[in-house]
Amino acid sequence: MKTRFKFQHITYLFIFFTTANISLVFSQTSKADPKDAQGWFGAKIKADLPNGWGGSTDYQSRYINNFKSYNGSYITVGVTKKINTFLELQADCRLALVQKGTYYRGSIGVEGTKDFGDFDFGLRMLVQNQLQEFDEVYKDNQREGYWRARFETNYSPTKGINIYVSTEPVMKFQGVRTVDNWRNIIGLKLKIANRTKLNLYYMHRLDYAKVSYDRLFQVAGVNLDYTLKIKKSNPSGHYLISK
Incomplete structure (x- = not known):
C-alpha cells in the first residue's frame, strides 16, 4: 500500500529544516574562518536475511565549500548479525574517492537497542582502521x-x-x-513507498583534529533507503522476497 503525503508530513518537513538552520555563508575552512557548510547525498540498499543476518550497500556523494565543490564519492558495503533481540554485530568496508586521494576504511562493532513505547534507544560502539593513499608522489x-x-x-x-x-x-x-570530532544529528525518515524511506538529516560536527584551531562542519543530508526482506520458504527451502 502506498503512503501518501498529507499536510502533517509537510509540517514535519518544515520543522526539520527550520531546526537545522544551516548558515549558507560558510566557506572552505581555515584558521581565519574555521566553518563550512556541506551537503551529503546518497542511496542505500539493505537486505534483511534469514537467521538474523543482514547486508547493505551504500553510495554517497559529498559537496563542501558552501555546497560549491564536489569532494568525492563514498561506497560502503556492510554486514550485520543479530545476536538476540537487543544486540547486533556490525562490520563494513568503505572506499572513498576524494580530492586528497583514496581512503580505505574497515569497521567492526556492536549495537544494543531497547524500545520503550514509541521510543527506541540505541548505543553503538565501533572500532575503525583507515588507510589514506595520497595523490602526491x-x-x-x-x-x-x-x-x-x-x-x-x-x-x-x-x-x-x-x-x-x-x-x-x-x-x-x-x-x-582525545576526541577527534563530535557528531550531533537530528533527522527525519519518511516512508514514501513500499520498502522505501526518505532520510533527511542535519549534522552539527565539531572537529578537533587541527592543533592550532577547531573547526565546525554543518551538514545537510539526504538519503534514499530501500529495504529487501528475504525469507526462507518452508518446506521447499527456497528464499523469497517478502512483500
Whole structure:
C-alpha cells in the first residue's frame, strides 16, 4: 500500500529544516574562518536475511565549500548479525574517492537497542582502521585508527514517520586530542513507498583534529533507503522476497 503525503508530513518537513538552520555563508575552512557548510547525498540498499543476518550497500556523494565543490564519492558495503533481540554485530568496508586521494576504511562493532513505547534507544560502539593513499608522489600513505560511541533516540509519532537524534564522539588512537570530532544529528525518515524511506538529516560536527584551531562542519543530508526482506520458504527451502 502506498503512503501518501498529507499536510502533517509537510509540517514535519518544515520543522526539520527550520531546526537545522544551516548558515549558507560558510566557506572552505581555515584558521581565519574555521566553518563550512556541506551537503551529503546518497542511496542505500539493505537486505534483511534469514537467521538474523543482514547486508547493505551504500553510495554517497559529498559537496563542501558552501555546497560549491564536489569532494568525492563514498561506497560502503556492510554486514550485520543479530545476536538476540537487543544486540547486533556490525562490520563494513568503505572506499572513498576524494580530492586528497583514496581512503580505505574497515569497521567492526556492536549495537544494543531497547524500545520503550514509541521510543527506541540505541548505543553503538565501533572500532575503525583507515588507510589514506595520497595523490602526491612524495607524500607517504597514512594509517589511522579510531573508536566511536553513538547514542541514538528514535521516536515515531505516527505510522511512516520517524524522528531521530544522536550524539557521537569519535576518538582517534594516538591523536592530537582525545576526541577527534563530535557528531550531533537530528533527522527525519519518511516512508514514501513500499520498502522505501526518505532520510533527511542535519549534522552539527565539531572537529578537533587541527592543533592550532577547531573547526565546525554543518551538514545537510539526504538519503534514499530501500529495504529487501528475504525469507526462507518452508518446506521447499527456497528464499523469497517478502512483500
